[in-house]
Amino acid sequence: MNTSALVKEYFREEKLPHIWCPGCGHGIVMHAVVRAIDNLKLDPEKICIVSGIGCSSRASGYMNFNTLHTTHGRALAFATGVKMANPSLEVLVLTGDGDCSAIGGNHLIHAARRNIDITTIAFNNNIYGMTGGQYSPTTPTDSYGTTAPYGNIDKPFDLCNLAKAAGATYVGRSTAYYAKQLTTLVENGIKNKGFSFIEAVSSCPTYYGRKNKKGDAVEMMKSLKDDYIDIKIAEKKPELAESKILMGEFYNKPEEEYTEKYQKIIDLLKKEQ
Amino acid sequence: MSNKIKLLQGNEACVEGALAAGMEFYAGYPITPSTEIAEISAQKLPAIGGHFIQMEDEIAGMAATLGGSLAGKKSMTATSGPGFSLKQENLGYGCIAEIPCVIVNVQRGGPSTGLPTSPSQGDIMQAKWGTHGDHPVIALYPNSVQEIFDITIECFNMAEKYRTPVILLLDEIIAHMREKVDLSSVDRIKIISRKRPTGPKEGYLPYKADEDLIPDMADFGTGYRQHVTGLTHDVTGFPSNSPKVALDMMTRLMKKIEINKEDIIKYEEYRLEDADFAIVAFGATSRAAKDTVNRLREDGVKAGLFRPITIWPLAEDALIGLSKKVNTIIVAEMNMGQYVYEVERVACKNCKVEFYGRIDGQPINPDEIYDFAREVLK
Amino acid sequence: MPKKFEIRLSGSGGQGLILAGIILADASLLQGINAIQSQSYGPEARGGASKAEVIISETEINYPKVQKCDMLLCLTQKSYDQYIASLKNDGILIVDDSIELRGANGFKVYSLPILKTAVDDMKRPMVANIISLGVISKVLDIVTEDNILKAVLKRVPPGTDYIT
Known part of the structure; x- marks a missing residue:
C-alpha cells in the first residue's frame, strides 16, 4: 500500500496535519506503527490504541481505530483494563519517554512483569516536548533542558533494558531513520502474545536539538542514522560498534500470556460448577 | 431462614450488590478497610466469567476500571482514604469522558495514613471536590448492610444511566459489621445498562447527546470507532479549544445530573412528621442518631432524623423544607464539619444549625448526641 | 429475653474471637432474632488487643456498637483490665481462669479453664474461641445450643468440624 492509500485507510484525514513540529521524528514513528x-x-x-499525555500521545487522535487518549503516564494502566476486560482486542500503547518511564514508570514495569498482551511503542525524544523542553528520564547526563540549565546530573534510563528486566517478552529498539526496521519490530511486537516493548528513538529539533546544539532537523536525523548500529552487526564486528548505540531485536522469548492464564482460572471454575 | 437471607459483612454485601448489578470487571489495590471488597471480587468474578486484577497502585486501579468500562464491562474499584486521594485525577477523567463505573470509598481516619482501622466521615467534601475542575458528582452513602447491597446496585444503575462515575461512600463501621441481608431485594430493583448505539457505524458521534443529555456509548471493538480523551472535546469526541465547545460540553455535563436530581437524590425521614427538632446524619452516625431521636421522643421532645442517602448532589430542596419546619437542626458527622456547611448554606435563613463532630477514630454514639441535643435545647 | 442483649468477646489477635462473634450472630439469625456483629482491631494480625461485639435483639438494632455489656468474655488479663468497666453491674462475666479478677463484684462470674482446655485437652490453642462459644451457649439462654452448633458447623473451616 502506498503512503497516500495508507493515510486514507488508517488515518483520520480530517484531523491532519498533525501538531508536531517540522523535523520531529514522531510522524515517521506513527507511520511505522500503522x-x-x-x-x-x-x-x-479490533485494534485499540491507547496513549498518555505528551507530544507522542497525540498520535492516537490521528489514527482511525478505537483510540483512547488517557491521563499523563497512565496509558498502560488504562490499556491493562481494556485488555483484561476484553482480551480479544489488540491493544497498542503509544507513549513517550516521560510518559512511560517517569510518571508512568510504575505501570511500565508492572505491565511488563505480568506479560499482558500489549505492544508498547515508546517515542523517545529525550525531552518533555509538549511542556517546552524539560529533562526527562532519558535525557543524557550533562545535556541541557529548561529545568537542567547547568547540565543534567541525572543518569538516563535505558528503556529497553528496563522493560526486559521487568519481564517484557519482546524488546527492540530502532530509530525514526530506520523506519523499515522499526516497522518490523512493531510487527514482531504485535505478533508476540505477551508484553512487547519497542523503543522508537525520535528527535526533537525544537527543544532538545536547540538546547543542546545538535543542529537542525536534518542534522538530527543524520544522528539517528549514524549513532546507531544493529545488534547483529555489532556482535559480528564489535569494532564498528564503538561509541554507537545498539538497535534491533534485543529479546524475543515468548512466555504464557496474562489474560490466557486468567482464562484458565475461569475455565477451571466453570468445570467445577 | 431462606437461603437468600444471610449474615453478611458490609464489604461483602457491596460485592454481592455489584454482582447483582452486573459487575464483570474489578481493578483495584489493597487498602484497609476496603480490602475485603477486592478479596471477594477476586474470588467471585472469574466464577462468572468476569475479570479481577490487582493493579500496581491506586492510580492504576482507577485507570484500569475506566479501561474495563470502555471495553464494555460494568466496572468497579474500591479504596479508602489515601487511595481515594490517589484516584482523583482519573476520576475526573471518568467525569469528562463520561465513563460509567463505581468507586467505593470506605472512609477511615485521615488525613494521610491517619487511623487506618478506625472509622471516619472525613471524605464528604473530597467526594465532591477531590478532582480538579468543575464536574458533576453522584455520591451515595448507605447505613446498613442491607442498604449497602441495595445501594451498590443503585450506584451501578446511576453510573450506567447517566454515563458517569458514581461514588459509593461507606465507613469502617458499616463496611466491617455483619448484619442480616435479604438478597432477594434485588428482585425489586430494575437493573440498568448503558444505552449503546444501534444506528450506522459510520459517522457515530460518541458525545452527541439525546434529549436526555446522555450520549449513546459504544464498547471498544464493536465497530463504532471513536476517540476518547480527557481533553475538552466536541460531539465527535475530538479535542477542541473553542470556547463554545467548552461551554457546551461543561453545561451538558452539569445539566445531565441537574435535571435528574429527583431520580438521584434519596433520603430517609424518620419521625419528622411533627418534629420541631431535627438531627441530620448519614452512614454509621445516622444509626446512633436514630437511637438519640427515640430517646428524645421518650422525653417528649418532638425530634426527628433526616438521613441523606445521596450525599451529592445535595438534597437541597428537602433540607430547605426541613429548615422551614424545625427550629433547630443538629448535623452530626465523624469529621470537623463538612456536610454541616452545606446544611448551613441552605438552612440557616430558616432555623438554627448546630454541629456535633468527632475525629478521634471513635464512632459517635447515641449518648453523646443526646447530651449535645439536651445542651442545644436548653 | 431483654429487649437488647450486648455481648463483648475480648482477648488477643489470633484467638479467633471475631469468628466466634460471627458464629454467635449467625446463630441468632437462625433463631429469628436480629443480630449485629462488629469488631475493632489494630494493625497486628496476631497478638495485640482484639475485640468482637455482638448485639442481639428482638427489635431493630440501630447503633451497632456495644455501649454497656450484658455479657463480657475475656481471654487475657489485658482485655479484662481494659473492658471490665464496660460490663453492666448485673452483667455476666466469663473469663479464662488464668485471669486475676480485681474487684469483679456484683457480676455473675464464670471463671473457667478455657485456654487450658484448648491447649491441654484439645491440643489446639486455636479452638479457644469454639470452647468459649460452648460456655456462652450454656450460660446464654437466648440462643439455643442447637442453633449455636449449627452456626459453628457453617462457619468453621472444612475438616475441622470434628476434632478429637
Whole structure:
C-alpha cells in the first residue's frame, strides 16, 4: 500500500496535519506503527490504541481505530483494563519517554512483569516536548533542558533494558531513520502474545536539538542514522560498534500470556460448577 | 431462614450488590478497610466469567476500571482514604469522558495514613471536590448492610444511566459489621445498562447527546470507532479549544445530573412528621442518631432524623423544607464539619444549625448526641 | 429475653474471637432474632488487643456498637483490665481462669479453664474461641445450643468440624 492509500485507510484525514513540529521524528514513528498494522492485515475494529499525555500521545487522535487518549503516564494502566476486560482486542500503547518511564514508570514495569498482551511503542525524544523542553528520564547526563540549565546530573534510563528486566517478552529498539526496521519490530511486537516493548528513538529539533546544539532537523536525523548500529552487526564486528548505540531485536522469548492464564482460572471454575 | 437471607459483612454485601448489578470487571489495590471488597471480587468474578486484577497502585486501579468500562464491562474499584486521594485525577477523567463505573470509598481516619482501622466521615467534601475542575458528582452513602447491597446496585444503575462515575461512600463501621441481608431485594430493583448505539457505524458521534443529555456509548471493538480523551472535546469526541465547545460540553455535563436530581437524590425521614427538632446524619452516625431521636421522643421532645442517602448532589430542596419546619437542626458527622456547611448554606435563613463532630477514630454514639441535643435545647 | 442483649468477646489477635462473634450472630439469625456483629482491631494480625461485639435483639438494632455489656468474655488479663468497666453491674462475666479478677463484684462470674482446655485437652490453642462459644451457649439462654452448633458447623473451616 502506498503512503497516500495508507493515510486514507488508517488515518483520520480530517484531523491532519498533525501538531508536531517540522523535523520531529514522531510522524515517521506513527507511520511505522500503522504500516506494521497494515502488513499484519489486522482487523482495525479490533485494534485499540491507547496513549498518555505528551507530544507522542497525540498520535492516537490521528489514527482511525478505537483510540483512547488517557491521563499523563497512565496509558498502560488504562490499556491493562481494556485488555483484561476484553482480551480479544489488540491493544497498542503509544507513549513517550516521560510518559512511560517517569510518571508512568510504575505501570511500565508492572505491565511488563505480568506479560499482558500489549505492544508498547515508546517515542523517545529525550525531552518533555509538549511542556517546552524539560529533562526527562532519558535525557543524557550533562545535556541541557529548561529545568537542567547547568547540565543534567541525572543518569538516563535505558528503556529497553528496563522493560526486559521487568519481564517484557519482546524488546527492540530502532530509530525514526530506520523506519523499515522499526516497522518490523512493531510487527514482531504485535505478533508476540505477551508484553512487547519497542523503543522508537525520535528527535526533537525544537527543544532538545536547540538546547543542546545538535543542529537542525536534518542534522538530527543524520544522528539517528549514524549513532546507531544493529545488534547483529555489532556482535559480528564489535569494532564498528564503538561509541554507537545498539538497535534491533534485543529479546524475543515468548512466555504464557496474562489474560490466557486468567482464562484458565475461569475455565477451571466453570468445570467445577 | 431462606437461603437468600444471610449474615453478611458490609464489604461483602457491596460485592454481592455489584454482582447483582452486573459487575464483570474489578481493578483495584489493597487498602484497609476496603480490602475485603477486592478479596471477594477476586474470588467471585472469574466464577462468572468476569475479570479481577490487582493493579500496581491506586492510580492504576482507577485507570484500569475506566479501561474495563470502555471495553464494555460494568466496572468497579474500591479504596479508602489515601487511595481515594490517589484516584482523583482519573476520576475526573471518568467525569469528562463520561465513563460509567463505581468507586467505593470506605472512609477511615485521615488525613494521610491517619487511623487506618478506625472509622471516619472525613471524605464528604473530597467526594465532591477531590478532582480538579468543575464536574458533576453522584455520591451515595448507605447505613446498613442491607442498604449497602441495595445501594451498590443503585450506584451501578446511576453510573450506567447517566454515563458517569458514581461514588459509593461507606465507613469502617458499616463496611466491617455483619448484619442480616435479604438478597432477594434485588428482585425489586430494575437493573440498568448503558444505552449503546444501534444506528450506522459510520459517522457515530460518541458525545452527541439525546434529549436526555446522555450520549449513546459504544464498547471498544464493536465497530463504532471513536476517540476518547480527557481533553475538552466536541460531539465527535475530538479535542477542541473553542470556547463554545467548552461551554457546551461543561453545561451538558452539569445539566445531565441537574435535571435528574429527583431520580438521584434519596433520603430517609424518620419521625419528622411533627418534629420541631431535627438531627441530620448519614452512614454509621445516622444509626446512633436514630437511637438519640427515640430517646428524645421518650422525653417528649418532638425530634426527628433526616438521613441523606445521596450525599451529592445535595438534597437541597428537602433540607430547605426541613429548615422551614424545625427550629433547630443538629448535623452530626465523624469529621470537623463538612456536610454541616452545606446544611448551613441552605438552612440557616430558616432555623438554627448546630454541629456535633468527632475525629478521634471513635464512632459517635447515641449518648453523646443526646447530651449535645439536651445542651442545644436548653 | 431483654429487649437488647450486648455481648463483648475480648482477648488477643489470633484467638479467633471475631469468628466466634460471627458464629454467635449467625446463630441468632437462625433463631429469628436480629443480630449485629462488629469488631475493632489494630494493625497486628496476631497478638495485640482484639475485640468482637455482638448485639442481639428482638427489635431493630440501630447503633451497632456495644455501649454497656450484658455479657463480657475475656481471654487475657489485658482485655479484662481494659473492658471490665464496660460490663453492666448485673452483667455476666466469663473469663479464662488464668485471669486475676480485681474487684469483679456484683457480676455473675464464670471463671473457667478455657485456654487450658484448648491447649491441654484439645491440643489446639486455636479452638479457644469454639470452647468459649460452648460456655456462652450454656450460660446464654437466648440462643439455643442447637442453633449455636449449627452456626459453628457453617462457619468453621472444612475438616475441622470434628476434632478429637
